[in-house]
Amino acid sequence: QVQLEESGGGLVQPGGSLRLSCAASGSISSINTMGWYRQAPGRERELVASITNDGTTNYADSVKGRFTISRDNAKKTEYLQLDSLKPEDTAVYYCNADGYRYNEWRQRIAFHSWGQGTQVTVSS
Numbered sequence: 352q353v354q355l356e357e358s359g360g361g362l363v364q365p366g367g368s369l370r371l372s373c374a375a376s377g378s379i380s381s382i383n384t385m386g387w388y389r390q391a392p393g394r395e396r397e398l399v400a401s402i403t404n405d406g407t408t409n410y411a412d413s414v415k416g417r418f419t420i421s422r423d424n425a426k427k428t429e430y431l432q433l434d435s436l437k438p439e440d441t442a443v444y445y446c447n448a449d450g451y452r453y454n455e456w457r458q459r460i461a462f463h464s465w466g467q468g469t470q471v472t473v474s475s
Contacts, residue, residue, distance in 0.1 A: 373446030
C-alpha cells in the first residue's frame with residue numbers, strides 16, 4: 352500500500368499564506384501525477400492543482416496566480432503554497448497521487464492513493 356501524509360493546514364486571516372505538504376511512503380516504484388483537491392461543506396470535492404512527474408502543472412481557475420504546486424521527487428513529497436487566501440478557500444484539502452508500487456511478490460502494480468485531509472480555514 353502507498354500512504355500519503357499531509358501537514359500544514361490551519362487557520363489564517365484573509366490575504367495570508369499557508370504551505371501544505373504531502374509525503375508518500377510505502378513500496379513505491381514510481382509516482383506519476385500528484386495533486387491537491389479540496390472539499391468545502393455542502394460541496395463536491397474539486398481539483399485545485401496537479402503536477403506530473405516532468406513538472407507540468409495544472410490549476411483550477413479559482414486559484415491561478417495565488418496557489419503554487421511543486422514536488423520533490425527524491426523525497427516523494429508534493430507541496431501546495433497558498434497565497435492571498437480568501438474565505439472561499441476554506442475547505443478540507445486532500446492530496447492525491449498515482450503511480451506504481453511493488454506488491455509482496457515484487458510485481459509492479461498501479462496505485463491511486465489519497466491523504467486523510469487537512470483543514471484550511473480562512474477567516475478574520
